Amino acid sequence: IVQTYVENTRLIWYRHFCNCTLINGKFIFGYYRLIPSYGLELIVEILLNTRLISISSTRSNTIRKRLHICQPFINKHHFEYREIIDIKTNESIYQLNLVVVSSNKDTTLIRLIENFEREVLKYPNRHQCFTLTILYFYQKNQTINQIYDLIHQLSIKYTSIIRLSIINQNQINYNRGLGRQLASKLFSNKQLLFFLDVDLIFTGQALDNIRQLMIHQLSISSCTVYFPIIFSYFSSMFNVNNRTVIDINSNIGSFSIYGYGNVVVRKQDLDKTGGWEINNHEWGNEDVNLFQRFSESSSECNVFRTVEPGLKHYYHKKMCNGIVNRERQKICYDADGVLLGSQRNMIIIPYGMSSISTIDCSSFEPYDKPISTWKTLVTNLNAAERDYVKSYLGQSLVEQCEEIEGEIDSLLDIWRDYRNETVANCTNPTIHSLAEPPVLRQRLTTEIEFFVKHI
Template structure:
């Protein structure tokens, strides 16, 4: 008996060990090699259970691999994974472990591709553990983004008590067609964009998962899943068509760009219409996409808020209230309509602005100056407010129009499925727009559309429709942030220190304050040397002003600059030539170390030739600034020149501010001190930004040579800078343009020689006209002296 008891105990121990090991296998949870971490798979699963405790619509199983657990899988769980109206779990190979996602390591499964075993055993796990808790079950990859709110909206409109197998229908590509063992009426749901099963479908398929796994015809996981569903549930992937495109190809969207998918512009109709987006290969792209779609949600809520304010305003008007006084209105005595006042956390918004109904006439001007002008949009933008009335449509306006058109088409097609038609946008033929400073933007657009009817008598035809659009301003939102410097000193209260340490701290603070100017002294000699090249012919008074400025900005403050003056003899003003030479000699006498050189030329003046003579004096690694005697500059503009000019990479063409004719402004700049030209002078009446001026440029000599230099065959006024700019645009160098408030072009009269080439003469006359004065100033003069005009 004793021996028998020992044998029974031994058998019982073996049996318990066998059951325990198989229990671990069945539960499929494996301890990590090192379980000392505070966060374990069990902990994350419990957290996910708690999050999904009151949501029982969807269970999402995400297939991943061990090498992607801390990258792709984590990005999924940090973004849309936490917003599933149900539960999300990640399934990987047997010995996988992660501290970042709720993970189920599947026993006997590795990360080899194709993941057929992983897929079928994941479905079996869903069935065994959650079949009675959720209505829908989703098979997803770790490179798909799911818009959970739109997925919930779709699935709540479908009866989950019926067998459904929903996905993007596939039949195989051209090379595989006929080789996947599919009958003519058979298909499969493509795995990448996601596959959705109802509870009834999973009940029919999951018990036979291992049988399907042992009867594979191809190496494609999604093909075999579709075959299994067809065999045991008796259904195929959804066949549903909208015009010539499948609905599922729209809402379960697969981008053909591969690794680059969703890394560029996200303002695409495909992104806006989709429920799932695949593939998102890079984790940073997943976070970026999530942030963008969150922004769309915010816009949607703002629009809903706007519509509610309009409903409130209309309802209160029916009760005899004025919109302008709704913030004080009461529904009944002692019950205000808006109990929370402006500035409080729960403030609901200004109905006086948001509640005004849409109308192109809701803004009423009371003066001529208040009339809002319409600007025309065609292939170009036509505006009377610009000195160049016909110009290219800017990127901001183009992007805004794209947003408006996309929203219009979404609204137009919101009921297209029920009506059996779809309307696609093709082009904007023309339009008008204006900005209302109080209410928003008004648009009138003539749209070219394509109308497609796919029920009954099918047809496709182009149509034109006018769209009257208003984009309402929703107010300004200010968020105050309590800023505290993140320094050790700021975390320690000086009052808590002993008195002797407080005295030492105060003394040290005073000493530091006194020594700060010494330590922060700007050593200009370490800055990149800027070589000024200045062409000059006559014009002594203007040259005197320029040299006065150069002395105070560069010589007095020891800026690291050199000045090359290319001086031409002018037969019309020989005295100016002599005075200019004397002025330079006097300056070099006062500043014997000043690097100022004069390059003399007896040829006929040509700006291109003059600049070339200055370039010849420099080495190839020199930073050059081509400047005119009419220019005013400051120290900040020199710093921008150094920062914005990059050897072998970037050429800097600053946009300078050009002053109007002082005679029309009752001013005089001739011989004035350069200190007059401060940034305060920049306004609409004093001048304009010379967007199409390219004469002032900074670049390295080696880049100048690679661009071929100036066209020295050009004589007379201008044009050499335009051809040089064109060469730069066509090169591999980057062109950098920005408005520089430190570079001011002082007005001087322009003389256009009648012997100039036609294109040069046209440019000369255009420049002469543009520098007369502002449009409003010219209008005032015309109205005052209109009897003198023909």
């Protein structure tokens, strides 16, 4: 597709005597979607390398283009395809080597090891396909007995699959890029490395898919790097339905399209781009830096991205307070804020609702304020989270929340006045359990439904 587009564009420019020439084009990012009434739609982003034709200048420029390609349904016999045939799994170049760098996250690391044991070690047919390497930073006064004993027992039982490297953090300060670069030196040039976050959980099927994908891609191109799009869970603060972590649902998480922390690459291809950034001692950027270097027009690698539902990232609060660089600190707070919760649940919770589709006003006490109000929720957030909520929802929407809450308070005041007047003029003691007037009930319901449905 890219080659055809480049050739056609070059021809068009030549015919129209354009003062620019198109040098080459490079695939950056793409995905497809199915339109049942029509067919397939393919969205592709490419980088075009151009040069200005001028006597006085040879300036080069890079143009980013997005292509929308539609393919209607046709007879299946018109398709050409190729299958990945059986390969010799005992060769190390066909293994997918999982690499994890960890520091001060013992509980999380144990969860990942148990996940690996459950999804890989319990299946003998996967023993020759996957390995797990852990680079562990520890401090001198830190107890690592539990981690060490667990990995040691597994490494004795599965000698060729699991290994642990320990680094004294009192001698080398921890940073993820340095840890990943050091871990990569344990492998030969042609081995496949899967760098993953310690907070990730995965299925065995997802690992199978990733391994087969890379073997296939490397059989048709000299260099391919895979940045899977994983599903990241939101904070439990806004999880109103208490769904389990096996679910993929827009209310409990989202696919991190701009997350590059998990990457599959061949060792020699990683080295050609300069490897991991090793001097970054603050949050983030080393993965974005690597992605950008692979995406540059001068790189010969194909960058492959697709959604991988079998990879899920547990929520954890990011440590943004110690970041000196203000711009990077803001990016950290923004990244943390994105995972606070879904827009939908941020609105449901302040009013104590269980779902938007089934609004039950009986949960609102007729004599008191709603159980969980917007102001109470905002008060419980720190300054950075509050700023994010306002920017994420929009300042006007936040003001609407507060305005609606004021409206509800007014309605409840009306009801309290109505009730007091009724009780004052009536001797019947059962009047205390009298339901709200239908008009008030209807108005309150209408206000809430209108607000929620138009968010």
